[in-house]
Amino acid sequence: MQPVRRTSLIAQVTEQLRAEIRSGRWAVGSRIPTEPELTELTGTGRNTVREAVQALVHAGMLERRQGSGTYVISTSTLGGTLTEYFADAQQRDVLELRQALDTTAARLAASRRDDSDIENLRRLLGERTRLWDTDFDAAIEADVQLHRAIVVASHNAVYLEFYDSLLPVIAAGIRFRSAREGETYHDEHADLVQAVIDGDPDRAARTANCFLDSLMAEYRTLDTNFG
Known part of the structure; x- marks a missing residue:
């Protein structure tokens, strides 16, 4: 099991990313910032960012494309x-x-x-x-x-x-x-x-x-x- 504090941090970053999508600032079809950029924007570690992005991939809001980046494919699950x-x-x-x-x-x-x-x-x-x-x-x-x-x-x-x-x-x-x-x-x-x-x-x-x-x-x- 992961420490509660870390899980909470991942949840917070996930919600921040979800808010960017829902607001339209990251439009459907657009590529989101890279992991290093997200790390800087959120002030968190790369592992936290990676897990937050993966959570939204599993939710059907983001899609990883090999050699291209991660793209918004939906504004909701x-x-x-x-x-x-x-x-x-x-x-x-x-x-x-x-x-x-x-x-x-x-x-x-x-x-x-x-x-x-x-x-x-x-x-x-x-x-x-x-x-x-x-x-x-x-x-x-x-x-x-x-x-x-x-x-x-x-x-x-x-x-x-x-x-x-x-x-x-x-x-x-x-x-x-x-x-x-x-x-x-x-x-x-x-x-x-x-x-x-x-x-x-x-x-x-x-x-x-x-x-x-x-x-x-x-x-x-x-x-x-x-x-």
Whole structure:
């Protein structure tokens, strides 16, 4: 058995890391600081940090990736369970679910977005566009976070929790299609963001739906040609 004091310290650090995830400061899909960085940030030893991180890996909130680091995959233990389920889902099923989720999220976001949401949407759209031809991985990350930011702007915590559980498979689909097809969809993303910023729920929902319709059409083409 470990001394109570040490166990308590691990629990405290685990809760600190969990708070960073739940607050959105460490977004789903992002890489968390390294062990040495976490040791410095928390003022604790490396073994304490390692065990705290491992606790959240077991909880389904973090994922270790060999040679890359540790990434946030969910904002809750429930989300981790859903993430595991969605990992084996068919891409067609994911796109059909996204069509419902993204369309409704866009409508809600256009009605509820605040100044902070608008600033975040503009920043992510700019990053996505700027990085597309120079840093593909960073551009994909900005793309994923842009779609998540629209859900954030809906100000519906339950919606965000569910969407976050789907985010890893959404990211994988975006990466696959972008690498294979070479489509940028800059105009479509810009139109969607502008509709949300303008506070036009109908236009935001219509734009999101049209965008997902085009992705579904391309999926059917790929499925026919390569399935």
